Amino acid sequence: MIKPIGICTNEKLFNHSGNWGKRWLQYCVDHAIPYEMVDPYRPDIVQRLGKYSALLWAIQNYVHADLIESRNILRVAERMGLPVFPDHNTAWHFDDKIAEMYLLQSIGAPIPESRVFYLLDDCVEWLMTEAEYPLIAKLRNGSGSNNVKMLKTRDAAIRYAKRMFTRGFHPAPGFLYKAYSKAQSSREWKTALARIRKIPEFLHTLSRAKRLAREHDYCYFQQFVENDGYDLKVAVVGDKLGYFVRKTRCHDFRASGGGDFFYNRALVTDQIRDSAFSAAEAAGLQCIGFDYVVDRRTGAGVIIEMCYGFDWTAIEQAGGYWDPRGVWHDEPLRVPDEIIANLLQHIDTDTTNTIVM
Numbered sequence: 054m055i056k057p058i059g060i061c062t063n064e065k066l067f068n069h070s071g072n073w074g075k076r077w078l079q080y081c082v083d084h085a086i087p088y089e090m091v092d093p094y095r096p097d098i099v100q101r102l103g104k105y106s107a108l109l110w111a112i113q114n115y116v117h118a119d120l121i122e123s124r125n126i127l128r129v130a131e132r133m134g135l136p137v138f139p140d141h142n143t144a145w146h147f148d149d150k151i152a153e154m155y156l157l158q159s160i161g162a163p164i165p166e167s168r169v170f171y172l173l174d175d176c177v178e179w180l181m182t183e184a185e186y187p188l189i190a191k192l193r194n195g196s197g198s199n200n201v202k203m204l205k206t207r208d209a210a211i212r213y214a215k216r217m218f219t220r221g222f223h224p225a226p227g228f229l230y231k232a233y234s235k236a237q238s239s240r241e242w243k244t245a246l247a248r249i250r251k252i253p254e255f256l257h258t259l260s261r262a263k264r265l266a267r268e269h270d271y272c273y274f275q276q277f278v279e280n281d282g283y284d285l286k287v288a289v290v291g292d293k294l295g296y297f298v299r300k301t302r303c304h305d306f307r308a309s310g311g312g313d314f315f316y317n318r319a320l321v322t323d324q325i326r327d328s329a330f331s332a333a334e335a336a337g338l339q340c341i342g343f344d345y346v347v348d349r350r351t352g353a354g355v356i357i358e359m360c361y362g363f364d365w366t367a368i369e370q371a372g373g374y375w376d377p378r379g380v381w382h383d384e385p386l387r388v389p390d391e392i393i394a395n396l397l398q399h400i401d402t403d404t405t406n407t408i409v410m
Contacts, residue, residue: 176214186206
């Protein structure tokens with residue numbers, strides 16, 4: 054009999070319908086796996102870690118307490134020998150696009166040309182002499198296309214840089230932008246109604262996001278990659294790869310956060326699948342969602358962002374997945390279930406001790 058799996062949650066801080074913890078709980082119930090919902094903010098949390106055979110935590114990027122505490126507790130749990138999700142390799146760059154860039158550069162993954170500056174003079178000199186426009190400017194954190202701007206001219210880029218090196222920008226998503234984004238992709242009344250019902254949930258998330266600090270004193274730029282009106286979410290978990298396609302918003306270059314999904318396997322080329330599997334393996338990632346844009350000029354897919362957290366229900370709705378050989382399997386990929394199944398392989402069920410792999 055194994056010790057229970059610990060699933061971290063604190064609904065007072067975050068109780069979103071898309072929280073992976075709810076699915077993890079259901080998986081444990083369905084498979085008769087002992088589990089316990091863990092409040093990771095208890096003062097005795099470290100002393101309680103010995104009760105568990107593994108620890109899972111769906112870290113929330115707009116909850117400041119999660120961003121701080123999860124890194125501490127998960128690393129301590131790893132040091133104690135517990136298999137955890139996300140582990141260090143998977144989590145250290147979470148919600149930090151600059152860290153993602155450095156990691157992807159280090160493993161030779163296909164990414165756009167990217168630059169980061171920490172001095173205004175160096176930044177302005179590059180913008181005036183070397184930069185090619187349009188440029189994409191991003192804050193370190195944020196999701197759903199929040200904090201992503203297209204700078205079409207040198208003057209616009211310099212204005213942006215000067216603001217970033219003074220008062221900066223707040224990373225919280227804007228309510229009006231989010232509402233406009235969702236409205237653009239709500240082509241049916243049923244979809245629109247479902248999104249209207251989620252407004253209170255979004256407002257709660259927004260209230261948490263507003264507590265984050267303003268971003269300033271750096272500039273992060275990416276080369277603009279012209280695409281054909283969509284991007285791809287490509288998810289790798291273990292030896293399985295799933296996907297969905299997102300349409301860009303009307304009169305916009307951004308797709309993430311719009312919620313306008315569709316499925317076309319032909320768009321996920323061999324190059325995209327091979328590079329996604331290779332990047333996930335080289336970086337030692339338990340689970341990752343890559344955002345790919347296909348360059349209209351070359352046909353090659355490039356990774357513009359990455360994050361272990363994503364809409365797993367949209368991946369499941371693809372109806373199948375690829376293996377590393379490029380073979381498609383007609384079996385829905387339910388990512389949270391795969392995470393627990395893979396984690397269980399690192400637990401010694403005979404002795405109830407954990408095995409560090």
